[in-house]
Amino acid sequence: MKWITVVLALLLLHQPAWAQDSEARAREIIDEAARRTAGFQDFTANLTMTIRDADGAGRDHEMQVQVLEVPEDGQRTLLIFDRANVRGMMILTIANRDGRRRQYVYLPSTRSTREVATSRQSESFMGSDFTYRDMGAQDFHGYTYEYLGEETVGQVSCHKLERRPTDDGSGYDHQVVWLDTEAYRVLRVDYFDGANELLKTLELDGYQQYAGRHWRPDRMVMTDSRSGKSTTLAWSEYSFENGLTTADFDPRRLGRPR
């Protein structure tokens, strides 16, 4: 049995060449994908979020979304609600690169802004399975990647990658990501737990190109594999590079007209 021990030791001590290749290949793909999604500066869009339970009963939330990319710092997301009973209410989320997140609620009736608590759950976007990070461009930071090969999603040929979060906060053990080989757009993500059981599936479709370079999906559907619950984000009226600045996302100045 000694030779088995030796082989195991060698496997553990030295990463085999194929593993290195796989990581390097994955890194190449991800760098290219990140390069293509970087620099959107700002965008505004209308969003309808529909949360459905397993038997299809659902409820819609409509809002305007404004997102500002702050170079080297993170992302600011402003949600402006339009449904009658919450019209004019805003939620501002300021996410820093270090993972810290601040959240402010603006109430038009008293014109007041309050900073509210952000727990790990509030990473969740409006109580759905999406996170605030999903509101902007697909974020490729914070993972280690491995290349799994090529595979088709629908009719589209894709790079298939596995990624593991570098910090523990995500709630998933690992994810499998499919990016199309042509434009490096994320078409599908599968989320797994430690027992390699599929928890959730994210599907993105209806990609369109805006301002000549930004690809955005019209629809993002997150399905919970166990409960059958799903959340659909339907995007419309995308508008890029509107010249928004941090002053438009200043928690002290949310009452100004938009």
Add this chain to the structure above:
Amino acid sequence: MSPSRDIRRWTTSRSRRVTSRKVAVSLAVGLSGLIPAEAAAQWSGDVALGVRTYPREPSDAPAAGREASVSLRATRSFSWSDGSQFLTVSPLLRLDPESVSRSRIDFLDLTWEKIWTRWEVAAGLRQVDWGVTESGSVVDVVNQLDFSDDAPSPTPMGQPMVNVRFFPSTGLFEAFLLPFFRERRSAGRGGAIWSPLPLADAEFEHSWGRHHPDWALRWSQMIGDFNVAVAHFGGTNRQPRFEATSDPSGEAESLTPHYDQIDQTSLTAQWTHDAWLVKLDAVRRASQVESFVALVGGIEFAFATYLSVFAEYLYDGRGSGATTSMEHDVFAGARLLTQDWTISSRVFVDRRNSNLVLSTTASRRIGDTAAAELDGRWFRGDSSEEPSRANRLDSYLALKLTYFF
């Protein structure tokens, strides 16, 4: 003056209300001439029908056991000059078929604003919200309160002001000029004063009365996990102090609200870290009559985005002489927000006499354009231990139907 179980309705002098209304309306007319035709927006707001019942009938005074009202609130914003100037118009109309004094036409907001990169100027009637704690509003001195409203707590009234805001990197500096004073509204049972004495006209310490120009300065800044603000207010106190006036034989015959000149320095601080919030509202108020410190401090914890619990302590250096009834109270509360429900529950316990006030509000939305709200308050304890101005003694149950447009 010893508290009594008698209830008396206090109505503000009508002519004074008309004056402030005139100010508001003429301001609106004047400003509307400035709005160019390109400005376009929509009205939004709500129409609400509310009924409220008070199970406890006071034995020796006439008081409505039931109150009903219809209210209309609307808001419209006009902007022009590429969004750098705008006007907000937010009228309020409330009608109580049985009480003229509870009926009201007013503006919650009527403001013209101009915005530059680092400056903002606003003029008109508006609300200012400084406090951070859940249970108290000791630092909010700019707006007068309306106790006759249907809301669970008194609602702020629009204050005429000119407000200049400056945004350097060292925080936000604000200056307020407050040229006109509005008297407290206490019509209806929500504003009942627990005294058998009739109420006299208000008296002002300053000879300019309600025309005394008040002012305030405020600096606020976000420093790491801290939101901090320091403010100073100088002028006419929004809280009246009541004094009994005696006839020649020494019998008390009426109760006079006195509006003193005060200097109030306040500090608000909030520390926000993940799911934890620690909050403090503190003031030091000085007048010819008294000088004291009051504060509200406590913590909030959010289990998830939609469930928060609170615990706070309320201290008022005046003790039982306080014009509010929250001088040594422990407060606890919880708020739950779901897709359809908003439920909040609050309890105040007076540390000295164990008097307890429990209130709960449950609101459910009906479709996208309506909501039903059930609101109740329950008092348990010895009312003679409460200060005279304690409307919280009155238990009630209220139902409100709201249609949003």
